[in-house]
Structure formats: structure tokens, C-alpha cells
Amino acid sequence: MNFSNTLIHWYLQNKRDLPWRNTVNPYQIWLSEIMLQQTRVAQGLPYFLKFIDRFPTVFDLANADEQEVLKLWQGLGYYSRARNLHKTSQIVALNFEGKFPDNYNDLLELKGIGEYTAAAIASFAYNENVPVVDGNVFRVLSRYFNIETDIASSGAKKEFTALAKELLPDGKTNLFNQAIMEFGALQCVPKNPNCENCVLNSSCLALKFKKVSDLPIKLKKTKVQKRFFNYLIFKDAIGNTILQKRTQKGIWHNLYEFSLIETLDETSDLEVMELIERQNFIKNQIENIKLLNPIKINHKLSHQHLSVSFWEVQVEGKIENGIDYKSALNFPFPIVIYNFISKNWK
DNA sequence: AACGCGGGGTA
């Protein structure tokens, strides 16, 4: 049996039972694909179920506020996906009468749908003859065919797409695309794959040449920036606080946070306290300042490492436009903030 | 063509 049919055969015996595999509804397939961009199935699955429950159709999603969409997306990361998801739902609902484009090229026009996602939707929902190339496909193909192209290089996508297209079995694009990705996720995993027990081990070139752990080749390294966040949880006489929306470019766009003092390095608690007293965030007089987490919270993003402190700042009187705890919980937060307040703020 | 964008799992 050849490569493609072996994969399909393996897939039919080993595939996970996932809700978006039991449908050809392009709305559900689209939703799952957006959520699974750079995201593991285990992490995305609960969000998919929440979204389908709250937004059963593209019209329900289109009619929602962005803030509610972001709230449901809270914790999943890469929040531009949620904003683009919402925008695209409105295009589909209003301009296309709720019907998703039914081919690769038209899908590509939509916000948040790139080459991979367009191919995924086109093949899964419409069985169009287009190959998917994601991280799994790069890994499986580079190993099986011993391809040393740097997968982070500009030409790699074209090269692997062409190869994947050659491998598509007639009329079974849907199955093959699912199969090669599932194979990469379950069998041909990044580290220490179980090659002894693999349906392709007799013909895999990486295994033959003992290069499994060297492939795929990826040269680009991400460099990490360190940042130091001090969040001020103001509290007035009736327990209200201040929240603000992150409208600037950068991380957590359109999510909410407390008043923020960012310092360039590991500033001492005493110095931060002085900064809080000097900076006039609100008119109210400060009564008391208390550091809530003497041990800094380290929150790691893929490209930034954050050291986060939370300060309770008691002020006199009532804060203008203050917000109470119960209302605050309805806002979408970065998960590091949400985890802290849900644990430490009553 | 290179970079910014989350959060969590794995070794």
C-alpha cells in the first residue's frame, strides 16, 4: 500500500472522535479551524463546545457584541482570531446570507482565513482537491521523504504544498488531509515518536537514515522580551474599582485590565509604591497601598515573559465611573489577570 | 521576508 492509502487506513482505525468531524457544516468547521490555529485539540475543544452552544449559527455570532465574543475566547490566546472571527461572521451573515464561500479561493478572501484554513474548510466541507499544510504536515512529509528544507524559510510552504498535492488520492482529499494531520498529532509527534510501532516505518527515510529527531529543520528562533507589569487594583469606599480597555497595538488588544504601571526592569516594591503615589490615575486621595502578591507572577507568552504584580490601592470616597466586582467579571481579561482576581478578589 | 501575537503541554 502506498503512503497516502496507508495513512488513510491508519486514520480510520486511530482517529479521535471530535465534534467537528461529525459534520460538513462549514460554520462549525470554520469555527473549529480558527480555534485550532496554533492550538492543541485538547485546549480548543471546550471553547468549541461553548461557542456552538452560545452561537449555534453564524447569525448568532454576527449579532453578538465583540466583547462577548472575546469573553468566551478568554484564555485561548491569539485574540486577533476572535476579532477576525466576529468580523467574518458579520460578512457571511450580512453579505452572503449566512452561506460560507464554497471554494478555496473565495474562502481565502475572508479575515482570519489563510492558506491552511481555506484548504481545510474547502476540503472538509466541500471535498475540494486542495492539500492542507500545517505543522503536522511539515513534520510528517519532511521525515518520511527526508526533506531538509528549513520549514521557516520562505519557499518551504510552496515546496511542501506541491508535494502534498501530488500525494492527494483521487476523490479522497478530505480523508487524506485529516489523516496526515492526525498522524502527525498522534503518531509522528515532535519528540520521541514511537517509530517501532508505526505503519510507515518500513519506508520512512528519516528513520532509515536515523534523522527522525533532526527533522523537520526549523532555523528561526524566537527571541523573548522581558516585561514588568504592576497592576493597581483601586478600591473605593464602596468596593468599586477601575478597569480600562487595551486599545493600543500589541498584546491583548481590546481586552481589559487594571491601571497599569510598566517598568523597564525589576523595580523594587518601594519604588513602585512611590510611583503609585506620584502618578495621578484618579482624583481620589490614596489611603493605603498593599502589594497583594509578594512573589511575582511569571506569565509566559511565546514572545514575552511577563513579571506581574498586583497592588491594592484603597482610596477615599467613590471612584468616578467605578465598577463593581460582579460587573467586572463580565469583561474579557488576559487569563493572568482573570486567574488572579477570581482567586483573590471577592 | 520578517515579525508580532497566547496559553498550555511535553521532554
Next chain:
DNA sequence: TACCCAGCGTT
């Protein structure tokens, strides 16, 4: 720690 995950949009 370092790397990876059903990548995309911007510059």
C-alpha cells in the same frame, strides 16, 4: 528550558 501546537495579518 526550549520547542511545539489544525497560522494569520501586518510591515
